[in-house]
Amino acid sequence: RPRILTISNQKGGVGKTTTAVNLATAMAAVNKRVLLIDLDPQGNASTSLGIDQKHRAVNIYHVLLGDAPLSDAVVPTGIPNLSVVPSGADLSGAELELVDIEDRQACLKKALENQLDSWDFILIDCPPSLGLLTLNALVAADAVMVPLQAEFLALEGISQLVRTIERVRKTFNPNLEIQGIVLTMVDRRNNLSEQVESDVREYFGTKVYTTTIPRNVRISEAPSHGKPVLIYDLQSKGSKAYLDLAGEVLKREQGL
Amino acid sequence: RPRILTISNQKGGVGKTTTAVNLATAMAAVNKRVLLIDLDPQGNASTSLGIDQKHRAVNIYHVLLGDAPLSDAVVPTGIPNLSVVPSGADLSGAELELVDIEDRQACLKKALENQLDSWDFILIDCPPSLGLLTLNALVAADAVMVPLQAEFLALEGISQLVRTIERVRKTFNPNLEIQGIVLTMVDRRNNLSEQVESDVREYFGTKVYTTTIPRNVRISEAPSHGKPVLIYDLQSKGSKAYLDLAGEVLKREQGL
Numbered sequence A, B: 001r002p003r004i005l006t007i008s009n010q011k012g013g014v015g016k017t018t019t020a021v022n023l024a025t026a027m028a029a030v031n032k033r034v035l036l037i038d039l040d041p042q043g044n045a046s047t048s049l050g051i052d053q054k055h056r057a058v059n060i061y062h063v064l065l066g067d068a069p070l071s072d073a074v075v076p077t078g079i080p081n082l083s084v085v086p087s088g089a090d091l092s093g094a095e096l097e098l099v100d101i102e103d104r105q106a107c108l109k110k111a112l113e114n115q116l117d118s119w120d121f122i123l124i125d126c127p128p129s130l131g132l133l134t135l136n137a138l139v140a141a142d143a144v145m146v147p148l149q150a151e152f153l154a155l156e157g158i159s160q161l162v163r164t165i166e167r168v169r170k171t172f173n174p175n176l177e178i179q180g181i182v183l184t185m186v187d188r189r190n191n192l193s194e195q196v197e198s199d200v201r202e203y204f205g206t207k208v209y210t211t212t213i214p215r216n217v218r219i220s221e222a223p224s225h226g227k228p229v230l231i232y233d234l235q236s237k238g239s240k241a242y243l244d245l246a247g248e249v250l251k252r253e254q255g256l
């Protein structure tokens, strides 16, 4: 059975999609078979991997509501070992549609059961909220990776996220754990960024990865080319950081 | 009757809260009586204005669900002409609670009716989604201000936002218009940022404010002091930009 990692944080713009796409690519580069699920109605992960609209006709919305099996929605990315289940426009209405379904928090978990044999890792990119889509990801997942922007306002929301993960562990998913916290958009020249990093390491200890992701313009250029930064510019600081992160994540996974 | 401006964009981390807080402060500085409503469960606008938890006991959640009149939730900020209705922890459950209420999209509009005589402008800070909280803000508002980060992924979501505003105008709020689009975190040294700015101006024309907000570290430091950047560092490029933006917004408002 593959490991399911959800990339979650209700704070917006902290690097969830960037981490999901580039970590998935880095893991695929070291021969892990990876499926990336784009559970955000914005569809940024699908765009970042160059999936155009005509390949999103069957997508995670249909899988979530039980209208299509997972295999019908899986799309190749052209990157070896990496496939994706794209997002779709319908997904923005999904949270309201899920409300009246029994076990509404477990729709994704059910849709994925016994469908995952051909992968080693499943990564789920979440929207910036703690609504029913993110709840479905937390119930289906084995572990959570939390991207945390090295900014003051991003720090404020962490305790709400940790409380939500605790609640899901108690009521719906006893195995759920925080795999780690990754500091993103770190700028060594900026005092605030250094301050946030030291606060986070003090508070969360070894849960925080040693690897941090630097602010790097090549990372923000890559999605406009429909490519992960590892493919767009392998020599960049951003690519190196995500390869290091993949190494660290896989080491933690082996230690399980 | 005051003008109600909602600051909305479902893309996360684009500067909604930063714009709501600093624009409100700049308008208050030129003697407009301003009320800022924090409709985001994260409560970042409340924090950015130094409202501590004990002053959030009665908040926008209670007003939205009709449990308290607006006047019970209004809190002074210490800044002349500026008051705030803070967010509260309960707000994260509000979207699910609103679903079964009749006219669920109009709860905020009803709560604000006939309660606004002491203000000139009401600004509403929205969460990063197009769910029921943002929908309530769009139904209650006269106009929308859209902060747009000068990044490729932020550009992708704009058409979804414009379609949603169109839909709200047709079904719930015929007066709703886009007051303007403000480019945030603009970095003149970065090609991508320049490229996004020229694309946006070409596509949206005069809807885009002439004023742009530069990336400025003083802006991101200010919330940790519980102050808007205009109070934290009036001489900074960030403060100057928000004062310019307030001037432009007020000019457009007078032209109405």
Ligand SMILES: Nc1ncnc2c1ncn2[C@@H]1O[C@H](COP(=O)(O)OP(=O)(O)OP(=O)(O)O)[C@@H](O)[C@H]1O
Residues within 6 Å of the ligand: A011, A012, A013, A014, A015, A016, A017, A018, A019, A040, A044, A126, A127, A128, A184, A185, A186, A213, A214, A215, A216, A217, A219, A220, A221, A223, A238, B010, B011, B012, B013, B128, B151, B152, B153, B154
């Ligand atoms: N390390 C980095 N260096 C530079 N830019 C970055 C970095 N990480 C992310 N970005 C850019 O910052 C913006 C926000 O990142 P991203 O979209 O991945 O965050 P998110 O948490 O997925 O946002 P949302 O909450 O909207 O889903 C994007 O434009 C992205 O390209």
Ligand SMILES: Nc1ncnc2c1ncn2[C@@H]1O[C@H](COP(=O)(O)OP(=O)(O)OP(=O)(O)O)[C@@H](O)[C@H]1O
Residues within 6 Å of the ligand: A010, A011, A012, A013, A128, A151, A152, A153, A154, B011, B012, B013, B014, B015, B016, B017, B018, B019, B040, B044, B126, B127, B128, B184, B185, B186, B213, B214, B215, B216, B217, B219, B220, B221, B223, B238
């Ligand atoms: N012009 C700027 N220069 C530097 N930093 C900025 C600027 N504008 C905003 N920031 C910082 O960027 C981060 C995101 O901004 P902000 O929280 O205002 O966005 P948001 O759209 O309200 O996010 P969310 O989608 O989570 O509500 C914050 O840490 C903020 O301090």
Ligand SMILES: [Mg+2]
Residues within 6 Å of the ligand: A016, A017, A018, A040, A044, A126, A127
């Ligand atoms: Mg994202």
Ligand SMILES: [Mg+2]
Residues within 6 Å of the ligand: B016, B017, B018, B040, B044, B126, B127
């Ligand atoms: Mg905000």
